[in-house]
Structures are given as C-alpha cells and as structure tokens.
Amino acid sequence: xxxxxxxxxxxxxxxxxxxxxxxxxxxxxxxxxxxxxxxxxxxxxxxxxxxxxxxxxxxxxxxxxxxxxxxxxxxxxxxxxxxxxxxxxxxxxxxxxxxxxxxxxxxxxxxxxxxxxxxxxxxxxxxxxxxxxxxxxxxxxxxxxxxxxxxxxxxxxxxxxxxxxxxxxxxxxxxxxxxxxxxxxxxxxxxxxxxxxxxxxxxxxxxxxxxxxxxxxxxxxxxxxxxxxxxxxxxxxxxxxxxxxxxxxxxxxxxxxxxxxxxxxxxxxxxxxxxxxxxxxxxxxxxxxxxxxxxxxxxxxxxxxxxxx
Amino acid sequence: xxxxxxxxxxxxxxxxxxxxxxxxxxxxxxxxxxxxxxxxxxxxxxxxxxxxxxxxxxxxxxxxxxxxxxxxxxxxxxxxxxxxxxxxxxxxxxxxxxxxxxxxxxxxxxxxxxxxxxxxxxxxxxxxxxxxxxxxxxxxxxxxxxxxxxxxxxxxxxxxxxxxxxxxxxxxxxxxxxxxxxxxxxxxxxxxxxxxxxxxxxxxxxxxxxxxxxxxxxxxxxxxxxxxxxxxxxxxxxxxxxxxxxxxxxxxxxxxxxxxxxxxxxxxxxxxxxxxxxxxxxxxxxxxxxxxxxxxxxxxxxxxxxxxxxxxxxxxxxxxxxxxxxxxxxxxxxxxxxxxxxxxxxxxxxxxxxxxxxxxxxxxxxxxxxxxxxxxxxxxxxxxxxxxxxxxxxxxxxxxxxxxxxxxxxxxxxxxxxxxxxxxxxxxxxxxxxxxxxxxxxxxxxxxxxxxxxxxxxxxxxxxxxxxxxxxxxxxxx
Ligand SMILES: [Zn+2]
Numbered sequence: 028x029x030x031x032x033x034x035x036x037x038x039x040x041x042x043x044x045x046x047x048x049x050x051x052x053x054x055x056x057x058x059x060x061x062x063x064x065x066x067x068x069x070x071x072x073x074x075x076x077x078x079x080x081x082x083x084x085x086x087x088x089x090x091x092x093x094x095x096x097x098x099x100x101x102x103x104x105x106x107x108x109x110x111x112x113x114x115x116x117x118x119x120x121x122x123x124x125x126x127x128x129x130x131x132x133x134x135x136x137x138x139x140x141x142x143x144x145x146x147x148x149x150x151x152x153x154x155x156x157x158x159x160x161x162x163x164x165x166x167x168x169x170x171x172x173x174x175x176x177x178x179x180x181x182x183x184x185x186x187x188x189x190x191x192x193x194x195x196x197x198x199x200x201x202x203x204x205x206x207x208x209x210x211x212x213x214x215x216x217x218x219x220x221x222x223x224x225x226x227x228x229x230x231x232x233x234x235x236x237x238x239x240x241x242x243x244x245x246x247x248x249x250x251x252x253x254x255x256x257x258x259x260x261x262x263x264x265x266x267x268x269x270x271x272x273x274x275x276x277x278x279x280x281x282x283x284x285x286x287x288x289x290x291x292x293x294x295x296x297x298x299x300x301x302x303x304x305x306x307x308x309x310x311x312x313x314x315x316x317x318x319x320x321x322x323x324x325x326x327x328x329x330x331x332x333x334x335x336x
Numbered sequence: 337x338x339x340x341x342x343x344x345x346x347x348x349x350x351x352x353x354x355x356x357x358x359x360x361x362x363x364x365x366x367x368x369x370x371x372x373x374x375x376x377x378x379x380x381x382x383x384x385x386x387x388x389x390x391x392x393x394x395x396x397x398x399x400x401x402x403x404x405x406x407x408x409x410x411x412x413x414x415x416x417x418x419x420x421x422x423x424x425x426x427x428x429x430x431x432x433x434x435x436x437x438x439x440x441x442x443x444x445x446x447x448x449x450x451x452x453x454x455x456x457x458x459x460x461x462x463x464x465x466x467x468x469x470x471x472x473x474x475x476x477x478x479x480x481x482x483x484x485x486x487x488x489x490x491x492x493x494x495x496x497x498x499x500x501x502x503x504x505x506x507x508x509x510x511x512x513x514x515x516x517x518x519x520x521x522x523x524x525x526x527x528x529x530x531x532x533x534x535x536x537x538x539x540x541x542x543x544x545x546x547x548x549x550x551x552x553x554x555x556x557x558x559x560x561x562x563x564x565x566x567x568x569x570x571x572x573x574x575x576x577x578x579x580x581x582x583x584x585x586x587x588x589x590x591x592x593x594x595x596x597x598x599x600x601x602x603x604x605x606x607x608x609x610x611x612x613x614x615x616x617x618x619x620x621x622x623x624x625x626x627x628x629x630x631x632x633x634x635x636x637x638x639x640x641x642x643x644x645x646x647x648x649x650x651x652x653x654x655x656x657x658x659x660x661x662x663x664x665x666x667x668x669x670x671x672x673x674x675x676x677x678x679x680x681x682x683x684x685x686x687x688x689x690x691x692x693x694x695x696x697x698x699x700x701x702x703x704x705x706x707x708x709x710x711x712x713x714x715x716x717x718x719x720x721x722x723x724x725x726x727x728x729x730x731x732x733x734x735x736x737x738x739x740x741x742x743x744x745x746x747x748x749x750x751x752x753x754x755x756x757x758x759x760x761x762x763x764x765x766x767x768x769x770x771x772x773x774x775x776x777x778x779x780x781x782x783x784x785x786x787x788x789x790x791x792x793x794x795x796x797x798x799x800x801x802x803x804x805x806x807x808x809x810x811x812x813x814x
Contacts, residue, residue: 044504046491046502046503046504047491047503048487048488048491048503049487049488049489049490049491049503050483050484050487050488050490052484053484053487053488053491054446054447054460054463054464054481054484054485054488055445055446055447055448055449055456055460055463055464055467055488056448056449057448057449057450057451057453057454057456057457057460058448058449058450058451059451059454059457060451060454063451063454067457067504070504071503071504074504093454094454094455094457094458095455096455096456096457096458096459097457097458097501097505098458098501098505098506098508098553098556099458099500099501099504099505099506102506102553102554102555102556103506105555106555133557136557137556137557140557141555164400165668165671167613167617167618167620170617170618171613171614171617171618174616174617197399197400198399198400198401199397199399200399200400200401200402200670201399201400201401201670202618202668202669202670202671203618203668206606206608206617206618206619209606209607210616213607214616239395239397240395240396240397240399241393241395242391242393242394242395243395243670244656244669244670245669245670248607248608248609248669249607251607252606252607252608253607255607256607280393281393282393283391283393313392314391314392314393315391315660316388316389316660317389317391317658317660317661317663317698317701318655318656318658318660318698319698319776319777320695320696320697320698320774320776320777321651321652321655321696321697323695323776324651324692324693324695324696327693328648
C-alpha cells in the first residue's frame with residue numbers, strides 16, 4: 028500500500044516543497060512515482076525547518092524503503108536520532124534486514140558506524156558482520172566497518188584473530204581477511220614493531236597458507252608485509268622461497284611469487300645480481316609473461332644501490 | 337576443502353597444461369592456405385596470444401575465489417579468442433571500437449528514466465558526467481547539451497555550497513566532483529559562472545579534517561575519494577589554498593587545505609603496496625587513482641608521488657592488477673577482472689610513470705580486453721561478458737582505452753601561464769603522441785579504434801580543464 032501525507036492530518040502543518048528541476052527538460056530525469064515524489068517533497072520541507080521528530084523518523088524510513096541509496100535521507104535520519112535521543116538498539120534492529128537487502132550500499136555502513144559509536148558497545152556486531160560476509164565475503168564496506176569496530180572498541184583480541192583464521196580457513200584467497208589480520212597484528216601499534224613471538228607466529232601462519240596453494244598471492248604479500256613492517260631482512264625467507272622456485276631449476280617452479288620474492292632476496296645479497304636477473308627472466312618469459320615490461324623495470328631497479336625490502 | 341569440485345573445464349585445462357601450446361599454434365604458410373577464412377586465422381592468432389600470456393601455474397586447491405575465477409575466465413575466453421558478438425574486426429583480428437552503438441547508448445542514458453530508477457535519484461550528477469565524458473571520448477560534441485547540463489546542476493547546488501544529487505539534497509563531494517567535471521566538459525563562462533564559488537570554498541572548508549583527509553559530506557565518511565574530489569574542485573575553480581576562517585580543522589592547527597594531506601595519503605599505502613580508502617583498509621584500484629590524482633594536483637608527480645609513497649612498491653601492486661590472460665585489471669588481490677578498472681588502474685600509469693619511469697604496463701593486453709571483452713553487443717561497455725552495460729562502465733572502459741593509446745608527459749614548460757598559482761601542477765601535462773608499441777607488445781587497434789585525448793588527472797577532454805582554470809584565474813574575487 029502506498030503511503031501519502033497530503034491528506035494525513037498529522038502532516039497538515041507542512042507545506043511540501045516540490046522538486047525543482049531547473050528547466051524544461053532536465054537530463055536523466057526520473058519519472059518518480061507519486062508516492063516517492065510526495066515523500067521527498069515533505070522531506071525537503073522538514074529539512075528546511077530543521078525538524079527533528081518522531082514523524083520525520085517515520086518519513087525517512089519510508090523513503091529509505093523506496094530508495095536506500097539516498098545519502099541525504101540517511102544523514103538526516105542520523106541527525107534526527109541524535110536530537111531525539113532515540114532508542115539506538117531499536118535502530119540497529121531495524122537496520123539489520125535493510126543492510127542485508129542492500130549489500131553494496133555505502134550509506135548504511137556510515138550510518139551504522141554513527142549509531143554504534145553513540146551506543147558505545149559492539150555487542151552483536153560481530154555476529155551481524157558474519158551474516159553479511161556469508162553473502163559477500165569480500166565486501167569492502169563490511170571489512171572497513173569491522174576494522175573501525177576493532178579500533179573503536181579495542182578488539183585486538185585473540186578471539187578476533189581466531190575469527191580471521193576461520194575466514195582464511197574458509198577461503199585462503201580472501202585478501203580482505205588477510206588485510207584484516209594484518210591490521211589486527213600491526214594496526215594498533217601505529218608504526219611500532221610487532222613483538223618477536225607474534226612475528227614468528229605470523230610468519231609461520233603465512234608460510235603454512237602458502238604451502239596449501241603456493242600461487243596464492245595474499246599470504247605472500249602478508250608474509251613480506253610482516254617482514255617489511257618489522258624491518259626484518261627478506262633473506263629470512265630465502266629457504267622458504269626456494270621450496271617453490273629455484274633459478275637453477277627453471278622447470279620446477281611452483282610459484283611465480285616465490286620467484287618475485289627471490290629477486291628481492293638476491294638483490295640484497297652481494298654478487299647475486301645474476302641470480303636476480305635469472306629469476307626476472309623466468310618471470311618475463313615463462314611464469315608471468317603478461318608483465319614483461321614490469322619485470323624489465325625491476326631489472327632496472329637492480330642497478331640502483333639499496334634494493335627494496 | 338574438496339579439491340575435486342570446481343575443476344577447471346577442459347578448455348581452461350588445455351590452455352594451462354600445455355607449455356608447448358605457443359609453438360603448436362604458430363602458423364606456417366602452408367597452414368594458412370588450409371584455413372577457411374582470414375578471420376579464423378586471426379582468431380587462431382588470438383588463441384595463440386592468449387595461451388602465451390596465460391599464467392602456467394595454477395594451484396589445485398579449490399576455494400570460492402578460485403571457483404569464481406575459473407567461471408569468469410571460462411565466460412571471457414570465447415570473447416578474447418573469437419568474436420561471439422559478430423562485430424566487425426580490425427586489422428589485428430580484434431573487434432573494432434563500436435562507436436555506432438555506444439554513442440546512442442550514452443545519449444539514451446542521458447534521457448528520461450521510468451519510476452523504478454528512483455534508486456538513481458542521488459547519483460544523477462554521476463550519470464551526467466559519465467555520459468558526457470563517454471560521448472566526448474568517442475569524439476561527439478556535447479555542445480547541444482550545454483544548456484540542459486547547466487540548469488540540471490543549478491537545481492543540485494546547495495545554498496551553503498557544494499552540489500548534491502538533486503534538488504534539496506545535502507551537498508556531497510562525489511556529487512560535487514561529478515557536477516564540476518560535467519560543467520567543465522560542456523565549458524563556457526556561462527557554465528563556469530553557474531558555480532557558487534564562495535559557497536563552495538566554505539563547504540570544502542567544512543569537509544577538511546584534523547588528520548589531513550576530507551569527509552564526503554557533513555557527517556559522512558572520511559576517505560580518499562573525499563580528498564581527491566576536494567582537490568579537483570579547489571584546483572579547477574582556482575580557490576584559495578588557505579582554509580576558510582570558520583573551517584573546523586583550524587582548531588587543530590591546520591591552516592591550508594593541503595596540510596597533513598600528503599602524509600594522510602601516505603598512510604593509505606598498505607602493506608601490499610596499493611592504496612586504500614582510508615589508512616589500514618584494503619588496497620583497492622579506484623582508491624589508487626584517487627591517491628595518485630591528489631598528489632598530482634599537489635605538485636609535479638615526480639616530486640609528490642616520490643615524497644609520500646613507496647613508488648616501487650606501488651608499481652608492483654599496480655602491475656599485479658593486470659589479470660592474465662584476460663588483460664584487463666582487477667581492483668584488489670584475488671578479485672575478478674572488471675572493465676571499470678581499465679581506468680581506475682589503467683589511468684594510474686600516466687601519473688605513476690612520472691615518478692617511476694616510462695613503459696611499465698602492458699597497454700596491448702588492456703586494449704584487447706576492452707575491445708574484445710568489454711563491448712556489449714547492443715551498445716555500451718561492460719564489467720565483463722555476461723554483465724549489462726551502464727554509463728559508468730562505458731565511461732571508464734573508454735578512459736582506460738585512452739590511457740592505453742596515448743602517452744602523456746608532465747612538462748614544466750607546457751601551457752604557458754596557466755597554473756601559476758596554488759594547485760596548478762595538473763595544467764602542465766602534454767601529449768607525447770600515440771603509443772606505437774614498445775618492442776615487447778604491439779598495439780591492437782587501428783586508427784578508427786582510437787578514442788579522444790583525456791586529461792590524465794581530471795578525466796575530461798583534453799584542453800577543457802585548462803579553459804576552466806584560465807577562466808577562474810582571471811577572476812579576482814571569490
Ligand atoms: Zn566495475
């Protein structure tokens with residue numbers, strides 16, 4: 028059933044503001060339904076009056092149902108909730124099915140963040156996020172929101188780490204899960220080195236993941252990211268990389284990422300430029316030829332003094 | 337994990353298993369005579385090429401990621417090797433750029449929409465920008481739209497500054513970005529003067545945050561899009577670099593729009609080397625362009641990009657975005673190829689190569705993906721085969737094609753006296769000719785498949801940004 032306001036006595040005091048399109052034939056004009064058009068007219072009017080009331084809350088809910096991608100309605104709704112001191116738990120309960128219906132929506136997550144921030148408790152959020160990720164395991168907004176949650180409520184916990192492990196276990200190629208793990212391990216420290224036992228644990232964790240699928244780039248990036256963050260020499264993983272590629276055995280390569288890693292390892296060693304070049308050659312001609320020019324660029328970097336970590 | 341399920345199909349297996357395939361498929365003169373038509377020769381040549389750039393290593397372990405990747409490649413390969421759409425082919429055996437169907441598609445997208453498109457109500461500025469930019473990339477004049485563009489945006493402008501998605505909507509930096517670029521594309525003083533510049537200045541001042549970044553809207557999210565959209569606007573409108581007196585960031589000791597901004601962008605570079613929406617988020621192609629765009633507005637990219645980013649690390653991450661054998665880009669590690677990243681990633685190169693040196697990316701493979709796999713049979717361009725066309729993917733595939741086809745160079749001597757003031761760096765680009773191949777890869781397009789020049793930072797037709805800047809540089813007051 029469409030809902031209208033013009034004959035609703037509760038709204039009799041409001042003169043809706045009709046949409047102005049600026050001219051006779053605006054571009055990309057939408058032939059709104061009467062219902063949408065009228066609701067927006069009332070929203071424009073209450074926004075001009077800065078009205079923050081229960082009825083406006085209802086109006087925003089009505090518009091969101093018709094168009095959840097309307098940032099103005101979301102931002103205004105957040106303001107109304109704040110001014111009214113509304114029950115924010117109720118807001119979250121209402122928000123959950125709405126979010127599940129609109130997986131790619133930006134606004135919902137910003138709204139949720141605003142609400143949970145005010146509520147001051149992450150209770151129930153982990154469960155909800157898991158439900159969202161079951162639908163779309165790499166959703167950027169959901170992962171960013173999860174990160175915000177960790178930061179806001181200091182959730183750098185073993186439980187959270189265990190949760191990322193489950194996500195990675197489910198799909199070892201889920202790069203968003205690896206990124207979240209990296210954040211948990213190093214994020215809080217803001218540039219500080221990670222304690223040695225944690226480093227060892229993470230290196231082993233990434234190595235085990237690589238052994239499952241050596242051509243999966245996510246754990247390689249993670250492994251090298253941890254080393255780089257702690258300013259540890261990349262030579263530390265030389266033996267490991269050699270398990271998957273050896274420039275002397277060009278037919279037995281199991282991972283192009285191992286070759287890439289070896290390039291940087293050899294670049295830091297004395298008199299190993301030739302080995303580094305051989306690895307680059309293998310990448311350019313056999314194991315990753317679409318990036319030929321890039322491998323050539325890397326060859327150029329070898330000539331420069333301090334190689335990259 | 338069941339290793340047996342989701343097994344790549346026979347075609348894929350064949351492609352990946354035989355390392356001798358390249359030699360097997362190279363055609364001798366005799367074999368040519370056996371071919372029925374020239375086009376099958378060309379298709380066979382395409383198949384040879386594809387197998388030569390396919391990654392020979394594939395893990396046996398099956399996960400959701402590998403399953404969707406296998407399915408996707410399966411759907412794309414017929415388009416890379418053959419011509420399922422029946423398009424006319426160019427001299428490289430690749431579909432020609434189908435201007436005749438893309439142009440009407442974009443004109444149509446500027447027209448009226450039925451009620452079920454209400455969800456677009458807040459993104460109309462984007463639709464206009466994508467269509468106008470797409471049309472100009474295809475060589476169409478958009479002069480006839482000028483009046484309508486001006487008044488459509490007049491209704492989106494907020495009295496307190498900035499543009500929203502429509503009449504009565506709150507100002508938003510994404511809508512503002514799309515509005516400004518659209519007005520720049522149609523050009524003329526009438527379009528420029530329709531922008532309330534002093535209100536815009538004040539609105540942008542409200543968006544600047546204490547940590548150096550920008551929020552997208554009052555109470556909205558802070559991410560690198562905000563920073564890019566704000567800098568594009570500040571630069572094109574020649575607004576003062578000084579924060580307005582009432583800017584909240586002033587309370588935290590900031591005085592300029594660019595204070596702490598380079599550092600903030602630097603924090604968006606992740607452990608993978610790419611750039612994320614906000615510090616510590618996952619590296620993502622679209623945000624990489626925003627970050628590089630910002631730095632290229634703040635100064636000559638050779639200086640700013642090297643100052644705030646680890647260039648070799650970013651080059652590495654960006655290179656890995658190119659999918660093999662698809663040739664197009666994905667946006668993140670272990671994600672699928674998508675035509676819009678032809679621009680978001682492809683257009684990073686002009687900016688990044690200023691800092692890293694030229695000739696790093698595979699233009700040829702990118703061009704192949706766009707022409708072979710991203711053109712929709714009935715017009716418009718797409719994410720990947722099987723998807724519907726839209727103005728967004730049309731605009732950004734074409735921008736990516738332009739990025740593959742032309743070489744741009746930053747040159748301190750270009751453009752005479754435009755861009756002397758603050759944020760003037762993006763007015764010093766010049767065209768360094770069409771790309772002709774680099775000895776490793778050759779071009780895969782003919783003259784007719786070449787799109788128009790596009791400004792590497794602003795993504796508007798060549799010359800339009802300069803016209804706008806020069807108009808506002810002539811204005812003494814806000
Ligand atoms: Zn896309």
